[in-house]
Every structure is written in structure tokens, then in C-alpha cells.
Amino acid sequence: MTVETQFDSYLTALRTHLGPLTIAEREEIVREIAAHVRDSAEESGASVETVLARLGPADELAAQYRDGLLIRQASRSISPLVLLRATLRLATKGFTGIVVFFCSVVGYSFGVGFVIVAFAKMFFPTHAGAWVQDGRLVAAGAFVYGYPTQAHEVLGMWIVPLGLILGSLILLFTTWAIRTSLRISQRWQSRL
Amino acid sequence: MAALASLWQERLYGLEIIRFLETHSSLVLAEGTIYPILNRLKAEGLLTSEWVEAEAGHPRKYYSLTEAGRQRLRQMAEAWTSFSGGLSRLLEPVLEQQEKPQ
Numbered sequence: 517m518t519v520e521t522q523f524d525s526y527l528t529a530l531r532t533h534l535g536p537l538t539i540a541e542r543e544e545i546v547r548e549i550a551a552h553v554r555d556s557a558e559e560s561g562a563s564v565e566t567v568l569a570r571l572g573p574a575d576e577l578a579a580q581y582r583d584g585l586l587i588r589q590a591s592r593s594i595s596p597l598v599l600l601r602a603t604l605r606l607a608t609k610g611f612t613g614i615v616v617f618f619c620s621v622v623g624y625s626f627g628v629g630f631v632i633v634a635f636a637k638m639f640f641p642t643h644a645g646a647w648v649q650d651g652r653l654v655a656a657g658a659f660v661y662g663y664p665t666q667a668h669e670v671l672g673m674w675i676v677p678l679g680l681i682l683g684s685l686i687l688l689f690t691t692w693a694i695r696t697s698l699r700i701s702q703r704w705q706s707r708l
Numbered sequence: 709m710a711a712l713a714s715l716w717q718e719r720l721y722g723l724e725i726i727r728f729l730e731t732h733s734s735l736v737l738a739e740g741t742i743y744p745i746l747n748r749l750k751a752e753g754l755l756t757s758e759w760v761e762a763e764a765g766h767p768r769k770y771y772s773l774t775e776a777g778r779q780r781l782r783q784m785a786e787a788w789t790s791f792s793g794g795l796s797r798l799l800e801p802v803l804e805q806q807e808k809p810q
Contacts, residue, residue, distance in 0.1 A: 556723055
């Protein structure tokens, strides 16, 4: 492959992998990288090939831009899907990321769980609730096959507002915690 | 922080930032690392950029600090200096011990 086509194919690959960005942003990045390659080759006397190797593969370079965008969008978003995607990306980058992802999944599950129980109680009162036997909580939640017969139910219909409020609070807190973690992760990176 | 600091005096373009860091702080950045960082700092409103025609025959993208960038850098510099000052005091005895004959 000649130098010129190698250069062009690098820029084409970069453009392709920058897909999620706006066209204006993408073209600006490609233009900047192209200028860098020319300047760097000229200044150091290295071949275009060497400079491209120093830049790293086009897809990895593009991934750094995409991660930045993903985390930036997510730290302003409230959508669980967007937030989970960003934490999943963070999880690929180190142990702290894995912990953040795990906590996010647990947080969302609990929040959604409480809300489901509240709704289940409204529509299938005998299948949802909290049951106590011998002073211990033996079952709580929504059950397809009804409740444990030996135990007696506590809370009654109060579990509806309780589940809704607790569930919403947990979901709100999870959202807040993920957004804060994403911001902190960005700050960490910017120490460089 | 280093990328912001390199722009304190004047506007620079990507390659100049890389060289500036190498000569002033012995920080060696992989060439591919700096551009996504600059992109993010710009998105955060800490930097602005402009294309300037150069003698090289192609324009270069110059970055400069915004007012928010200057403020942020000042905060970071203060925090960093107080942190590293404390750590230096903590490490002083370690270095002194080394110089003492055993």
C-alpha cells in the first residue's frame, strides 16, 4: 500500500468509527488528526507510516472520542439505559468501574422491585405483601403462587405507598449516584 | 490539568502541546491521547479552538483557555500544590534517612 492510500484509509476508518458524533464534529476531528500527521511527520522527519503507528489504530482513537461523548451525555441524562451503558463502558476500564456498574444494577433492581411490589399489591392484593412468622420477616415481595400460609401479613395496603415512595427514592438516588460517579471519572481523567 | 496548564501563556495546537509537556514537565503523552482530551475539555467549555492558516500549507487547530478554563486551572493548581506540599513534608525524613551512613 502506498503512503498516500494508507493515510487516506486511516482517515476513512477514523471517520467510520466516529459514527455517533455529528458530521461537523467528525470532520473537524479528521481534519485535526490529518494536520497532526502532516506536522508530526515533517517535524520529526518520520514517515507517515510511523506517525500513524504512534497515533494507534483508528478504531481505538475513535473509541476515546466516543467514550468522552457517551459519558458527557450520560452525566446529564436521567435515562437508565443511557446511564447503564455509560457505567458498562466505565466497567471495561478498571475495578472502580466494575464496582460502579454493579452498584448501578443493584440500585436499579431494588428500585424497580419496590415499585413492582406496590403495583402488584394494587392489582393482585393476595399475591404481594410482607409476611411475618414467629417475629421474623419470612417473605416480602410479589409472588405468582400466593403467599406462605403459616405466616401472617403485615403492612397490608400500606405496602403500596411505601413501595412507591421507597422505590422512587432508590431510583432517584441511583441516578444521582451514577451521574456523580461519571463526573468524578471525568475529573480523574482530566488530571492528566 | 497538564493540558490546561500548557495553554496558560499562549494558544497552542495539538502537536505543540505534546512538545510543550515533554520539554517542560517530562510528561510524555502518546500522540493519540491528547486529541480526545482536548476535545472533551472543549466540550466542557474550558477551551476554545480556532483554525489558523499556517506557512506549512494547511491550517492548524489552535486551542486557548476560556475564562472558565482559567478559573478551573487556578483551582486545580491550588489543590495540587497544597496536596503535593503536604506529601513532600511527609517524605522529607525518608530522603534524609537515605543519606545518613548506616
